Amino acid sequence: MAKLNFESEQDFFILFEQLKALFPNASLFLADTTTQAIHYKFNTDDISVESMAALTQDHHNQYLEVNTPKMRQRFIYQENDIYIAEHRIIGKLHILQPVSIANDIADQVELTEQLQDLAKVFNSCSPEMARMFSIIQRVAITEFPVLVRGESGSGKELVAQAIHDYSQRKNKIFVAINCAALNSNILESELFGHVKGAFTGAIRDHKGVFERAAGGTLFLDEIAEIPLELQAKLLRVLETGEFTPVGGEKPIQANVRIITATHKALREEAKAGRFRHDLLYRLRVIPIFIPPLRERKVDIPLIVDQILKESSTQLDTMPRHVNQKAMQILLNYDWPGNVRELKNTLLYALTMANGKDEIEVEDLPNELLNAEDYVKLPETNTELTPENVQVALEKYNHNLNMVANIFGISRTTLWRYRQKHKL
Numbered sequence: 001m002a003k004l005n006f007e008s009e010q011d012f013f014i015l016f017e018q019l020k021a022l023f024p025n026a027s028l029f030l031a032d033t034t035t036q037a038i039h040y041k042f043n044t045d046d047i048s049v050e051s052m053a054a055l056t057q058d059h060h061n062q063y064l065e066v067n068t069p070k071m072r073q074r075f076i077y078q079e080n081d082i083y084i085a086e087h088r089i090i091g092k093l094h095i096l097q098p099v100s101i102a103n104d105i106a107d108q109v110e111l112t113e114q115l116q117d118l119a120k121v122f123n124s125c126s127p128e129m130a131r132m133f134s135i136i137q138r139v140a141i142t143e144f145p146v147l148v149r150g151e152s153g154s155g156k157e158l159v160a161q162a163i164h165d166y167s168q169r170k171n172k173i174f175v176a177i178n179c180a181a182l183n184s185n186i187l188e189s190e191l192f193g194h195v196k197g198a199f200t201g202a203i204r205d206h207k208g209v210f211e212r213a214a215g216g217t218l219f220l221d222e223i224a225e226i227p228l229e230l231q232a233k234l235l236r237v238l239e240t241g242e243f244t245p246v247g248g249e250k251p252i253q254a255n256v257r258i259i260t261a262t263h264k265a266l267r268e269e270a271k272a273g274r275f276r277h278d279l280l281y282r283l284r285v286i287p288i289f290i291p292p293l294r295e296r297k298v299d300i301p302l303i304v305d306q307i308l309k310e311s312s313t314q315l316d317t318m319p320r321h322v323n324q325k326a327m328q329i330l331l332n333y334d335w336p337g338n339v340r341e342l343k344n345t346l347l348y349a350l351t352m353a354n355g356k357d358e359i360e361v362e363d364l365p366n367e368l369l370n371a372e373d374y375v376k377l378p379e380t381n382t383e384l385t386p387e388n389v390q391v392a393l394e395k396y397n398h399n400l401n402m403v404a405n406i407f408g409i410s411r412t413t414l415w416r417y418r419q420k421h422k423l
């Protein structure tokens with residue numbers, strides 16, 4: 001988990017408030033590593049000091065069971081190293097998300113090793129993703145066609161690879177092809193292969209992905225982009241279990257597990273006549289939806305940590321951490337390009353911050369700093385009343401900079417005001 005450095009206790013408080021808004025059902029607390037004192041806490045009434053102490057031992061970003069006379073509860077557990085320079089506090093911020101809060105998830109999610117592994121692969125602690133992992137786990141062992149839907153860069157290929165890795169075909173090949181990247185003729189050859197002389201330039205036999213992936217998994221990305229005439233051919237393969245290379249005569253037995261993906265709503269595409277209904281029903285036996293990154297912002301620190309770890313092995317001089325202010329911007333941003341955009345942003349920031357200890361705000365690309373969400377401040381000088389402050393806190397997701405601006409006061413004044421009125 002990312003180590004977070006704060007200049008002042010108040011800066012830590014800002015992040016703590018944001019986390020409270022992001023994890024309203026979770027228990028959060030900051031435990032001092034030296035004294036074991038608990039500095040900040042939220043929703044911790046049911047957790048005893050003993051179980052808190054137990055938690056500080058060796059659990060890292062995984063599921064955790066707390067069994068005490070007072071409570072019996074499963075959590076998705078996450079910890080962050082914290083350093084607050086002002087009072088030299090070194091501690092760990094613990095986040096425990098009760099799994100049974102979302103009853104449907106608790107029913108579905110069996111806390112098996114596999115699910116924990118998936119949470120690691122996807123650097124995730126969010127309940128939205130836990131639901132998806134449970135589907136991946138159950139569907140992997142079947143041979144059903146899976147249709148993965150998610151915005152661009154949200155990890156569709158990663159999901160397809162995970163399904164393959166947990167399937168009985170895991171020791172065989174995984175072949176991915178992007179249907180949007182190729183024109184119709186080339187795509188047909190790439191899918192089904194061609195024989196020598198099938199068309200001008202076909203100087204030798206060429207094996208398509210259906211043949212190359214034999215025994216394994218075939219991932220067809222951007223399936224909505226496949227032209228209608230090829231959709232008919234693909235449907236035939238699914239119906240007959242056979243395909244014929246372009247220009248060939250002898251059909252070949254297909255032995256692949258098919259996973260498809262798209263960022264489009266295929267039903268809408270089918271309604272608009274751009275995608276065959278019969279093919280849709282064949283491919284969409286099990287639909288899997290990947291939540292966009294902006295709907296699971298709690299995963300951002302974990303993904304950041306993973307990307308920084310991967311990159312630090314490339315160059316020793318690269319920072320290993322993101323400072324608190326920069327992390328706040330990463331948490332505020334909406335990530336239209338999802339994890340891919342986050343990855344590119346960090347690679348940019350790592351380059352800009354090369355030689356420094358940590359990534360700072362100035363190392364982030366302009367799009368993030370100029371993002372409307374962050375700089376667009378609402379009208380100032382609203383009357384300062386506890387009710388108005390409460391409304392503003394909720395409206396602006398506990399972004400204290402934003403709320404302080406609305407009332408034309410400093411963050412420190414806002415902090416004192418909230419303490420005084422218990423907001």
Ligand SMILES: Nc1ncnc2c1ncn2[C@@H]1O[C@H](COP(=O)(O)OP(=O)(O)OP(=O)(O)O)[C@@H](O)[C@H]1O
Pocket residue numbers: 121122123150151152153154155156157158159221263303306339340343
């Ligand atoms: N949860 C995650 N943790 C770490 N890296 C991730 C995660 N999800 C995706 N990535 C990385 O983000 C990048 C984009 O992921 P991927 O190619 O799977 O997305 P996609 O949805 O298939 O994209 P496209 O819509 O362009 O096909 C890859 O480099 C992938 O490794």
